[in-house]
Amino acid sequence: MMDTAQKEVKKESTVIFIFGGSGDLAHRKLLPALYNLFLDNYLPENFFIVGIGRTDYTDITYRTFIKEGIQEFSRRKNNLEEHWRNFSKHVDYLKGDLSKQTAYQQMAKLVKDKAEEWKQEANAVFYMSVAPQMVPMIAEKLHQAGLTTNPARSRMVFEKPFGHDLKSAKELNIQLGQMFEERQIYRIDHFLGKETVQNILALRFANALFEPVWNSNYIDHVQITAAEAIGIEGRGSYYEGAGALRDMVQNHILQMVCMIAMEAPVSFAADEIRNKKLDVLKAIRCWRKDAVHRNAVRGQYSDGWIDGEKLIAYRQEKGVAVDSPVETFAAVKFYVDNWRWKNVPFYVRTGKAMTTKTTLIVVQFKPAPHFSFPVEAGETWRPNRLVISIQPQMDIRLRFQAKQPGPKMVLQPVDMVFNYTDAYGDSAPEAYETLLQDVIEGNPTLFMRADQVERAWEVIQPILDSWQTRPPVDFPNYTPGSWGPEDAEALIAKDGRHWTTLPKDK
Ligand code: BG6
Numbered sequence: 001m002m003d004t005a006q007k008e009v010k011k012e013s014t015v016i017f018i019f020g021g022s023g024d025l026a027h028r029k030l031l032p033a034l035y036n037l038f039l040d041n042y043l044p045e046n047f048f049i050v051g052i053g054r055t056d057y058t059d060i061t062y063r064t065f066i067k068e069g070i071q072e073f074s075r076r077k078n079n080l081e082e083h084w085r086n087f088s089k090h091v092d093y094l095k096g097d098l099s100k101q102t103a104y105q106q107m108a109k110l111v112k113d114k115a116e117e118w119k120q121e122a123n124a125v126f127y128m129s130v131a132p133q134m135v136p137m138i139a140e141k142l143h144q145a146g147l148t149t150n151p152a153r154s155r156m157v158f159e160k161p162f163g164h165d166l167k168s169a170k171e172l173n174i175q176l177g178q179m180f181e182e183r184q185i186y187r188i189d190h191f192l193g194k195e196t197v198q199n200i201l202a203l204r205f206a207n208a209l210f211e212p213v214w215n216s217n218y219i220d221h222v223q224i225t226a227a228e229a230i231g232i233e234g235r236g237s238y239y240e241g242a243g244a245l246r247d248m249v250q251n252h253i254l255q256m257v258c259m260i261a262m263e264a265p266v267s268f269a270a271d272e273i274r275n276k277k278l279d280v281l282k283a284i285r286c287w288r289k290d291a292v293h294r295n296a297v298r299g300q301y302s303d304g305w306i307d308g309e310k311l312i313a314y315r316q317e318k319g320v321a322v323d324s325p326v327e328t329f330a331a332v333k334f335y336v337d338n339w340r341w342k343n344v345p346f347y348v349r350t351g352k353a354m355t356t357k358t359t360l361i362v363v364q365f366k367p368a369p370h371f372s373f374p375v376e377a378g379e380t381w382r383p384n385r386l387v388i389s390i391q392p393q394m395d396i397r398l399r400f401q402a403k404q405p406g407p408k409m410v411l412q413p414v415d416m417v418f419n420y421t422d423a424y425g426d427s428a429p430e431a432y433e434t435l436l437q438d439v440i441e442g443n444p445t446l447f448m449r450a451d452q453v454e455r456a457w458e459v460i461q462p463i464l465d466s467w468q469t470r471p472p473v474d475f476p477n478y479t480p481g482s483w484g485p486e487d488a489e490a491l492i493a494k495d496g497r498h499w500t501t502l503p504k505d506k
Contacts, residue, residue, distance in 0.1 A: 011042075011043070011044035011045070011440065011441065012044060012121075012122075012123050013044055013045070013046035013047065013114070013115070013118045013120055013121070013122045013123065014043075014044050014046070014047050014048075014122060014123040014124070014125060014440050015047070015048045015049075015050065015110065015111050015114050015122050015123070015124050015125070016034070016047065016048070016049045016050070016124075016125045016127065016436075016440070017050050017052055017094075017107060017124065017125065017126050017127065018030055018031075018049065018050070018051050018052060018127045018129055019052050019053075019098065019126065019127065019128050019129060019130045019134075019138055020052075020053060020127075020128070020129035020130040021050070021051020021052045021053045021062070021093065021094075021129070022051060022053030022054070022055035022057060022062070022065065022093075023053065023129055023130070025129045025159070026051060026066075026069075026129055027065065027066070027068075027069040027073075028069060028072075028073045029073070029430070029432045030127065030129065030432060030436070031049075031051075031066045031069050031070060031091075032069055032070050032073045032074040032075075032430070032432075033430055033432035033433040033436050034049060034436060035070050035074055035083075035087055036074060036075060036076060036429065036430065036433050037433055037436060037437055038083075038086075038087050038090075039076060039083060040429075042433075042437050043440070044440065046114070046118040046120070046122070047090055047440075048090050048091075048092070048110075048114055049090055049091045049092070050091075050092050050093070050094050050107070050110065051066070051091070051092070051093045051094070052093075052094045052095075052096055052098070052103070052107075053093070053095065054095065054096075054097075055095070056095060057093045057095065058093065059091075059092045059093050061093075062091070062092070062093030063088045063091055063093075066088075066091060067084055067088070070084070075429075075430060094106060094107070094110075098130075098134065098137070098138055098141070099137065099141075101141060101144065101145060103141075104141050104142060104144070104145035104147060105145060107124075107145070107147060108145050108146065108147055111124050111147070121153065122153075123153045123154065123155070123440075124147060124148075124153065124154045124155075125154075125155050125156075125157065125439055125440060126138075126142060126147070126148075126154070126155070126156045126157065127156075127157040127159075127439075128156065128157060128158050128159055129159055132161055132164075135158065135172075136172065136175055139156065139175075139176060139179060139180075140179065142156070143179040143180070148179070148180055148184060151180070151181040151183060151184045154184055155184050155185075155186055155439055155442065156180065156184055156185055156186065157186045157188055157439055158185065158186065158187045158188065159188055160187075160188065160189065160251050161242060161246060161247075161250075161251075162187050162251075162448070162453050163453070163457060164241065164246070165457060165461060165464060166454065166457040166458055166461045169453055169454055169457050170454055173450040173453070173454065177450070182449065182450060183444065185450070186438075186439050186444060186447045187447055187448035187449075187450075187453055188435055188447060188448075189251045189252060189255050189446075189447070189448055190252075190431045190432060190435065191251070191252040191255055191256065191390075191431070192255055192431075192435070192446040192447075193430075193431030193432060193433070193434040193435040193438075193446060194390060194391065194431045195394070195420070195428045195429065195434075196388065196389070196390040196391065196394050196420070197255075197256065197259060197390060198434070198446075199396075200256075200259040200260065200361075200388065201259065201273075203388075203396065204260075204264075205264050205265070210386075211264070213365070214340075215340045215341070216340065216341055216342045216343060216344045217366075218365055218366055219344055219363060219364065219365055219366065220344070220364045220365060220366045220383065220497075221344055221345045221346070221347065221364050221495075221497060222257075222260055222261075222344065222345075222346045222347070222361070222362065222363050222364070223346075223347045223348070223349075223360075223361070223362040223364070223492075223499060223500060224253055224256050224257065224260075224346070224347070224348040224349070224359075224360070224361050224362075225348075225349050225350070225358065225359065225360045225362075225499065225500075225501065226248055226252065226253060226348075226349075226350040226359045226390075227349075227350065227351055227354040227355070227356065227357060227358050227359070227483070228350075228351070228352050228353075228354060228357050229306050229307070229353070229354060229355065229356050229357045229481075230352060230353070230357075231301065231311050231312070231314065231317065231328075231352055231353050231480070232314065232317055232320075232328065232352055234317070234318060235319075236317040236318050236319025236320040237319035239317075239319075239320070239326065239328075240319060240320055240321065240324060240326055242326075243298075243326045243327045243328070243330070244298070244327050244328055244329055244330040244350050244351060244352070245298075245327065245330045245332075245460055245463060245464060245467075246460075246464070248330070248350040249330055249332060249348065249350060249460060250456050250457060250459075250460050251448075251456065253348045253350060254281065254284075254456045254459065254460075255277070256361060256390075257280065257284070257334065257336070257346055257348065258277035258280045258281060259277075260346075260361060260363070261280045261283075261336050261340070261341055261346070262276040262277050262279065262280050263276050263279065263340070264276075268445065269445075270443060270444045270445040271449075273445050274444075274445070274449050274452060277452060278449070278451055278452050278455060279338075280336060280338075281452060281455040281456055281459060282455060283336045283337050283338040283341070284334050284335070284336055284337070284459045285334065285335045285336075285337050286458060286459055286461070286462055287462050287463065287466075288462065289462050289465060289466045289469075292462060292463050292466035292467070293466070293470075295332060295333045295334075295491075296330065296331070296332045296333070296463045296466075296467075296491075297329075297330070297331040297332075297484075297485060297487040297488045297490075297491050298327035298329065298330055298467060298472060298485075299327060299328065299329030299330075299351065299475075299476075299477050299478045299484050299485035299487070299488065300314050300315070300324070300326065300327055300328050300329065300472070300475040300476045300477060300478070301313065301314050301328050301329070301351075301352060301353040301476055301478055301479065301480050302314075302476035302477075302478070302479055302480070303316065303480070304353075304479040304480035304481060305480060305481055306353065306355075306480045306481045307481070311353055311480040313476055314326070314328050314352075314353075314476065315475075315476065324475075325467075325471045325472050325475065327467070327472070328351060328352040328353065329349070329350070329351030329352070329354075329478060329484045329485060329488070330349065330350055330351070331347070331348065331349035331350075331484065331487075331488040331491050331492075332347075332348050332349075332463065333345050333346070333347050333348075333491060333492075333495075334346040334347075334348065334459075345495065347491070347492050347497075347499070349484060349488055349499070351478075351483075351484045353478075353480035353481070354480075354481070354482065354483060354484060355481055355482065355483055355501070356502075357391070357392055358389070358391070358392070358393070358501075358502065358503075359389070359390035359391045360387060360388070360389055360390065360500065360501075360502075360503060361387070361388040361390065362385060362386070362387050362388075362500045363385065363386040363387075363388075364383065364385050364497075364500075365383050365384040365385060365386075366383060367383045368383070373409055373411060374409060376408075376410070377408075377409045377410055377411050378411055379410075380410070380411060380412055380413065381401060381411045381413075382399065382401070382413040384398070384399055384400055385397075385398075385399040385500075386398050386399075387399070387500065387503050389503045393503060394419070394420035394421065394428070395417055395418060395419040395420060395503065396417070396418045397415040397416065397417050397418075397503055397504075398415065398416045399413050399414070399415050399416075400413070400414065400416070401413060401414075402414045415504070434446070435447075483499065483501055
């Protein structure tokens with residue numbers, strides 16, 4: 001994240017340990033992100049990356065594995081051989097049994113050796129890219145080995161899911177709080193690293209134009225869609241314990257709600273931004289259990305086709321129960337009960353196996369208060385709307401009315417568009433680049449604080465509870481390539497509104 005006016009941050013020597021270094025996230029995202037930071041000269045002069053895993057790699061075979069990941073997933077691949085030669089000198093592998101203290105002693109020695117080699121103290125970053133059940137054990141061993149004693153020099157990054165529900169998240173926070181200071185704990189939500197998500201702050205708070213109308217006087221409702229056209233892609237055992245609500249709504253989607261709904265921060269200080277976002281979470285109405293069915297919809301995909309490709313039903317996936325009640329789609333109507341957002345619904349939905357991949361935020365304004373045009377002028381009349389396309393398309397569209405050229409006064413909605421590629425080319429950094437850089441520099445603005453995570457769980461807990469006590473009777477209830485179950489249409493239609501599915505939809 002651009003820190004206060006992109007001030008030059010002194011980059012301290014750093015050793016980055018990646019637990020789960022031989023895993024998918026490291027291969028596809030973390031190492032390609034570090035490689036790109038290296039290319040941009042954003043890494044400290046002295047840095048060293050150690051992948052830690054159970055797979056039998058040597059330093060050399062591990063580097064080959066990493067190189068393949070970069071070749072396939074890095075956003076930049078030009079002059080790879082030359083850059084790789086320089087980058088790969090900074091990467092090693094440690095095969096270790098993480099339940100034994102020996103591995104941690106090796107890590108402590110490595111940090112010490114590097115500090116001697118660099119002739120200055122080194123920071124250590126520990127990235128937990130492992131199954132959630134391993135996290136408490138690793139954290140404890142790190143603590144016991146004295147690797148995290150100095151809070152100014154050691155940081156831990158926790159991937160989601162952070163807890164499984166409110167109770168487990170609280171327990172995990174308490175456990176970590178007994179060993180570490182909050183400022184050492186970086187709970188990652190990769191959506192916050194996306195350029196388009198960060199840009200919401202710029203759009204709202206660097207322009208005087210939007211703020212006066214950014215409230216219930218002018219805004220009719222807000223919609224957030226995070227749709228994916230893929231199934232669960234072999235992650236059955238993880239997904240069975242999660243479902244769409246835990247996987248996407250508790251974190252990514254609620255964070256986007258916060259960005260749209262938060263008050264203007266006084267500064268860009270990490271806790272200032274985080275406090276303002278927490279205020280939003282605190283104001284979100286938690287549905288009573290008996291109101292959940294009116295305000296939340298769940299779905300699960302059957303088998304079918306997306307873009308001519310056959311997709312098996314969720315219940316046929318490996319690791320998934322044949323009668324699984326787990327939702328692969330969720331839609332919820334939220335209210336943010338504060339002065340600014342009184343009675344403005346926030347409709348959110350997310351799903352796997354939908355028509356297309358798209359993440360979209362729609363801010364729908366109220367109609368103009370008085371329609372002074374002849375009736376026929378307004379047949380195509382539409383209220384103003386701001387559509388923020390987060391991905392894969394990256395743009396912002398403001399819809400307004402224009403007079404269609406011709407002798408008569410006919411109104412036509414048109415879009416004013418800001419498109420990232422047109423404005424900046426294709427060079428936007430990946431979310432993990434931004435976030436890793438922030439961890440290395442010690443900037444926690446885009447990371448979840450303990451209280452934020454807990455409050456987000458509090459918001460969705462009644463829905464989880466209600467769904468658990470009432471198993472779904474109609475699963476599977478949507479086909480791949482659709483926009484989810486019919487009930488999701490009804491959720492918004494009963495309020496006289498409809499989902500905007502694509503940026504240019506009418
Ligand atoms: C992850 C979820 O957090 O986000 C996945 O666990 C989901 O299920 C992914 O596919 C979506 O992220 P992105 O950046 O590809 O939209």
